[in-house]
Amino acid sequence: MMKAICPGSFDPVTFGHLDIVTRAAAMFDEVVVAVGHNMAKNGLFTPEERVGMIAECTADLPGVTATTFSGLLVDFCREQGIGVIAKGLRFGADFDYELQMAQMNGHLTGVDTIFLPTAPQWSFVSSSLVREVATLSGDVGALVPASVAARVQAKLAERTG
Numbered sequence: 001m002m003k004a005i006c007p008g009s010f011d012p013v014t015f016g017h018l019d020i021v022t023r024a025a026a027m028f029d030e031v032v033v034a035v036g037h038n039m040a041k042n043g044l045f046t047p048e049e050r051v052g053m054i055a056e057c058t059a060d061l062p063g064v065t066a067t068t069f070s071g072l073l074v075d076f077c078r079e080q081g082i083g084v085i086a087k088g089l090r091f092g093a094d095f096d097y098e099l100q101m102a103q104m105n106g107h108l109t110g111v112d113t114i115f116l117p118t119a120p121q122w123s124f125v126s127s128s129l130v131r132e133v134a135t136l137s138g139d140v141g142a143l144v145p146a147s148v149a150a151r152v153q154a155k156l157a158e159r160t161g
């Protein structure tokens with residue numbers, strides 16, 4: 001039984017992420033979508049809120065679950081019996097960043113990483129741009145599921161009071 005993980009910040013989950021998770025789910029028996037802490041990023045949603053949105057958006061995908069993790073990704077993989085990390089690549093800068101992490105993760109425990117090319121229609125989409133566009137009152141309805149767009153609006157409204 002092959003178990004893979006799609007780790008990320010998912011703040012919030014986008015159609016680009018969901019495309020990668022859907023394709024990984026077709027390749028592996030189980031896929032764990034895992035919200036981790038990226039020390040370089042400030043969050044809009046709590047990890048639990050992000051997991052809730054992912055769980056809702058992946059409810060129809062057999063074998064897919066969502067959770068948080070803390071500490072090293074490779075330690076979580078070992079605890080959960082996960083043998084493969086699956087990640088999407090949009091463009092060259094992603095490759096430079098992801099290759100280094102893949103090599104570090106491989107160095108630490110031998111866990112391997114596979115890269116899936118992002119579908120072209122999502123190659124310009126990132127959670128950080130979704131947050132920025134939404135903060136400045138732009139329309140993110142084509143970039144994230146409707147339930148996620150509604151939560152982004154609600155969170156921003158809550159923040160601005």
Ligand code: PNS
Nearest residue numbers: 007008009036037038071072073101104
């Ligand atoms: O979506 P992101 O922000 O690119 O996700 C990055 C994430 C959370 C997957 C990465 O920062 C991570 O794995 N963090 C956990 C801590 C860890 O294992 N750090 C060493 C990575 S080589």
